[in-house]
Amino acid sequence: MxxxxxxxxxxxxxxxxxxxxxxxxxxxxxDVPSMLIVFGGTIGVALINYPLADILGAVKVAKKTFLYQETSTNDLITQLIEFANKARKEGILSLQALIDSVDDQFLVKALQMAVDGQEPEDLKTMLNTEIEYIQDRHSKGAEIFLSLGTISPAMGMVGTLIGLVQMLQNMSDPSSIGPAMAVALLTTFYGAVIANILCNPMAGKLKTRSKSELLQKTIIVEGMGSILSGENPRIMEQKLHAFVAPSERESSFN
Known part of the structure; x- marks a missing residue:
C-alpha cells in the first residue's frame, strides 16, 4: 500500500x-443539487468522451495509487545477476526451477521464453512490444483522470450559472436567494475539490508509477537478453546499472 x-x-x-x-x-x-450537477455531470461527460470499458479500466489502474508495492531496482538487478550466474554454470534450462519463486509476472514470462529457447533478439522484440501496450494502457488511465480534473471544474461552473440564474429570477423572494446562491457556490467548490485533491494528483501519481514500472520491465528485457546471449554477469551488471543513478548503484561483486 x-x-x-x-x-x-x-x-x-x-x-x-x-x-x-x-x-x-x-x-x-x-447540497444535494450541487452534488448531482458536479458528480453526475462529470461522470456523464466522461462517458460521452470515453467508452465505458476505458472508464472501468481507469478505475482498475487507479488502484495503483493506493495498492502499488514498488520493487527495488537494485534488488531486481541482483536477482537478474543471480539468474545469469546460474545459467552460466548450469545452463539456461536450470532457470525453469526458479520460475515458481518469482512474483513478477513479466519476469516469469521472460524466464519462460528463455527456457523455451527463444533467441535473444526475438525475446527482446516480443517483450518490448508488450511494454509498449502496457505504456498505452497506463497513459490512457492517467489521461482519463486528467480529463476528469478538467471536466469537474467546468461542471462546477455550469452549476454556478444555474444557481445565479435561479437567484436572479427570484430576487423578489428573499427566501429563495440563499438556496440558489448555495448551488452557485458549492458546485464550484465541489468541482475544485474533485479536480485538485483527487483527479489531477492521481493522474500525476499514475504517471510516476508507470515510469517506474516501465523502467523495471526494460531492465528485465535487457537482463534476460544478456543472459540468453551468455554475457559475462559482471558486464551485464554494468549495462543494467546504466538505468540507475550512480549514487544508488549497488554491485553484487566485491
Whole structure:
C-alpha cells in the first residue's frame, strides 16, 4: 500500500474539514443539487468522451495509487545477476526451477521464453512490444483522470450559472436567494475539490508509477537478453546499472 497517497488524501481532506468546522457546521457544505450537477455531470461527460470499458479500466489502474508495492531496482538487478550466474554454470534450462519463486509476472514470462529457447533478439522484440501496450494502457488511465480534473471544474461552473440564474429570477423572494446562491457556490467548490485533491494528483501519481514500472520491465528485457546471449554477469551488471543513478548503484561483486 502506498502510504504517501493515504497520508496526502487524509491531510488534504482533514485540514479542509478543520477549516470548515472552524467557521461553522459541515451541513452548510452539503447540497444535494450541487452534488448531482458536479458528480453526475462529470461522470456523464466522461462517458460521452470515453467508452465505458476505458472508464472501468481507469478505475482498475487507479488502484495503483493506493495498492502499488514498488520493487527495488537494485534488488531486481541482483536477482537478474543471480539468474545469469546460474545459467552460466548450469545452463539456461536450470532457470525453469526458479520460475515458481518469482512474483513478477513479466519476469516469469521472460524466464519462460528463455527456457523455451527463444533467441535473444526475438525475446527482446516480443517483450518490448508488450511494454509498449502496457505504456498505452497506463497513459490512457492517467489521461482519463486528467480529463476528469478538467471536466469537474467546468461542471462546477455550469452549476454556478444555474444557481445565479435561479437567484436572479427570484430576487423578489428573499427566501429563495440563499438556496440558489448555495448551488452557485458549492458546485464550484465541489468541482475544485474533485479536480485538485483527487483527479489531477492521481493522474500525476499514475504517471510516476508507470515510469517506474516501465523502467523495471526494460531492465528485465535487457537482463534476460544478456543472459540468453551468455554475457559475462559482471558486464551485464554494468549495462543494467546504466538505468540507475550512480549514487544508488549497488554491485553484487566485491
Amino acid at each position: 502506498d502510504i504517501a497517497t493515504i497520508i496526502g488524501i487524509v491531510a488534504a481532506f482533514g485540514l479542509m474539514l478543520m477549516a470548515i468546522l472552524q467557521g461553522g457546521g459541515l451541513g452548510m457544505f452539503i
